[in-house]
Amino acid sequence: MVTKFLLTFAICRLIVTVGLAVYPTEILRSGDLEGHLSMDPSDVVSVSRDFGGLSSAEPMAVLYPASSRDVARLVRSSYESARVFGVSARGHGHSINGQAMTGNGVVIQMSGHRKAAPPPRVSERLMYVDVWGGELWIDVLRSTLEYGLAPKSWTDYLYLSVGGTISNAGISGQAFNHGPQISNVHELEVVTGKGELVTCSEDQNRELYHAVLGGLGQFGIITRARIALERAPQKVRWIRVLYSNFSAFTEDQEFLISLHRQPEALKFDYVEGFVIVDEGLINNWRSSFFSPRNPVISSLHADGGVLYCLEIAKNYHQSNALAIDQEVEALLKKLKYIPGTEFTTDLPYVDFLDRVHKAELKLRAKNLWDVPHPWLNLFVPKSRIADLDEGVFKGILGNKTSGPILIYPMNKSKWDERNSVVTPNESVFYLVAFLRSALDNGDETQTLKFLENQNQQILRFCEDRDIQVKQYLPHYTTQQEWMRHFGDKWELFSRRKMEFDPRNILANGQAIFKPYFDLDVASL
Ligand SMILES: Cc1cc2nc3c(=O)[nH]c(=O)nc-3n(C[C@H](O)[C@H](O)[C@H](O)COP(=O)(O)OP(=O)(O)OC[C@H]3O[C@@H](n4cnc5c(N)ncnc54)[C@H](O)[C@@H]3O)c2cc1C
Ligand SMILES: *[C@@H]1O[C@H](CO)[C@@H](O)[C@H](O)[C@H]1NC(C)=O
Ligand SMILES: *[C@@H]1O[C@H](CO)[C@@H](O)[C@H](O)[C@H]1NC(C)=O
Ligand SMILES: *[C@@H]1O[C@H](CO)[C@@H](O)[C@H](O)[C@H]1NC(C)=O
Ligand SMILES: *[C@@H]1O[C@H](CO)[C@@H](O)[C@H](O)[C@H]1NC(C)=O
Numbered sequence: 100m101v102t103k104f105l106l107t108f109a110i111c112r113l114i115v116t117v118g119l120a121v122y123p124t125e126i127l128r129s130g131d132l133e134g135h136l137s138m139d140p141s142d143v144v145s146v147s148r149d150f151g152g153l154s155s156a157e158p159m160a161v162l163y164p165a166s167s168r169d170v171a172r173l174v175r176s177s178y179e180s181a182r183v184f185g186v187s188a189r190g191h192g193h194s195i196n197g198q199a200m201t202g203n204g205v206v207i208q209m210s211g212h213r214k215a216a217p218p219p220r221v222s223e224r225l226m227y228v229d230v231w232g233g234e235l236w237i238d239v240l241r242s243t244l245e246y247g248l249a250p251k252s253w254t255d256y257l258y259l260s261v262g263g264t265i266s267n268a269g270i271s272g273q274a275f276n277h278g279p280q281i282s283n284v285h286e287l288e289v290v291t292g293k294g295e296l297v298t299c300s301e302d303q304n305r306e307l308y309h310a311v312l313g314g315l316g317q318f319g320i321i322t323r324a325r326i327a328l329e330r331a332p333q334k335v336r337w338i339r340v341l342y343s344n345f346s347a348f349t350e351d352q353e354f355l356i357s358l359h360r361q362p363e364a365l366k367f368d369y370v371e372g373f374v375i376v377d378e379g380l381i382n383n384w385r386s387s388f389f390s391p392r393n394p395v396i397s398s399l400h401a402d403g404g405v406l407y408c409l410e411i412a413k414n415y416h417q418s419n420a421l422a423i424d425q426e427v428e429a430l431l432k433k434l435k436y437i438p439g440t441e442f443t444t445d446l447p448y449v450d451f452l453d454r455v456h457k458a459e460l461k462l463r464a465k466n467l468w469d470v471p472h473p474w475l476n477l478f479v480p481k482s483r484i485a486d487l488d489e490g491v492f493k494g495i496l497g498n499k500t501s502g503p504i505l506i507y508p509m510n511k512s513k514w515d516e517r518n519s520v521v522t523p524n525e526s527v528f529y530l531v532a533f534l535r536s537a538l539d540n541g542d543e544t545q546t547l548k549f550l551e552n553q554n555q556q557i558l559r560f561c562e563d564r565d566i567q568v569k570q571y572l573p574h575y576t577t578q579q580e581w582m583r584h585f586g587d588k589w590e591l592f593s594r595r596k597m598e599f600d601p602r603n604i605l606a607n608g609q610a611i612f613k614p615y616f617d618l619d620v621a622s623l
Pocket of ligand 5 (some may be wrong): 524587
């Protein structure tokens, strides 16, 4: 019985797959495109994996677009056809859970073929840059620096695409001050799920604009983004200080982000932090600048307790180098960290922004970069952050973290509620990011299974204690879970889907809406 069912299923699947396999190439003659559509197995395989290393799916073909029109042509050919196929934009493929994949359609490789896409265009007068949706942030930075300008809000790592981060939010230590990256985008050019090329902003097609920001790729493919710029600082004073008292640590973080309305001199430009659980430092690719053998740290760690590292930075211009010492000193005086635990570095602005890439190169050299990454990112309401400390940092994690654990607060007032992303219902919330790497080195506590199990325990802990966290870079497999994730926003989210992608063509790797070709299989 079961075998018969499976056989029937397999045959149906085969018919559908073969039926579709020729499809995009049939309707899109190569003459229609400025770029090209490839069914070459090596191209197909190259887009079938991501940074998470946890799942894979091979599309039928890969589009290497040369223009927004190429993107629109492909989506339109699916939208207008009798049998829809999925279309997923892929930036740098740095998702964890297959969000940029599609098993039964076409992946549009937006990043990584520089000649094709239009180059960044800076307006010095209006202080913005127009960039291709697949542009990597590192290249956005390089091109704006030629004008002495730079974007204001960042992610910790710059080898991510503009389209990929603004489909989520794009956060780092500047978010408390400038808001997430999606609060710094003036205008977008988007290909909707109907294959229409639309320009949208606060002033035109506003609904689409807000839908796409933090929209998990569900409403349109971002082909161009207009990003706000500021005068680029030349240098950064990068400081770390340590705490063993969690409330003192979070009080200081919250104090520092409350300075967002102060003039330049009276606040830091970047506020983050991380948790140090025992030998966490050795594995912590974010902490290369203090040695794990540092005597202060090892003495603090003698009792095996948890430490918290506040990470702050102040931008400056060479001509202000004298004032910076006093400004930093005045700010540090107001903090309650353990005396004698300041670690300070001065470096060029670009090197600061690109700091994680340095760590990447080191890990690559040791073959520790291309390993599975069962990452979990949570937004935690401020009122419950101490529960995470008790129950997770000092509880569930035990004494080995297998990667950095970031923690820093943000203020909801910098987030536009009309955008698609959801955050906790509290004016201040924390990002808590468990950025772990799974290894197969005989240590059971570092295996993928162990870490995934721990992630489940963390989620269950929040559930049991009624801590209303929201996942950032969310991952769910059923629509029920997605409805819960979006809460009050679900109605708006699904209404926007019906308007902008009524045939559920886009980004079905997110598993929010069922793609129509899967429905076909079910009804055969
Ligand atoms: C080492 C590392 C560090 C990170 N640090 C941070 C951080 O500090 N802050 C932070 O906020 N995030 C961070 N992230 C997460 C990262 O921002 C997201 O995973 C982001 O989606 C990755 O961008 P990508 O270009 O690789 O996207 P992909 O993985 O290629 O795509 C992600 C999703 O966006 C969609 N998408 C991609 N391009 C477009 C487009 N042009 N238009 C519409 N939809 C599109 C895809 O369909 C998919 O659903 C980090 C990730 C890694 C691996
Ligand atoms: C930890 O810090 C808080 C807030 O500053 C303070 O009230 C408390 O007394 C400190 N606890 C210890 C054990 O020092
Ligand atoms: C968050 O921002 C709001 C509005 O600016 C402000 O009233 C509040 O004090 C801020 N909270 C913190 C902790 O900065
Ligand atoms: C971790 O904790 C376990 C159990 O508490 C203990 O046996 C082990 O020695 C600890 N490991 C380290 C590295 O401290
Ligand atoms: C958010 O919290 C406020 C006050 O606690 C409450 O009145 C409101 O209903 C909540 N909103 C949502 C969407 O849960």
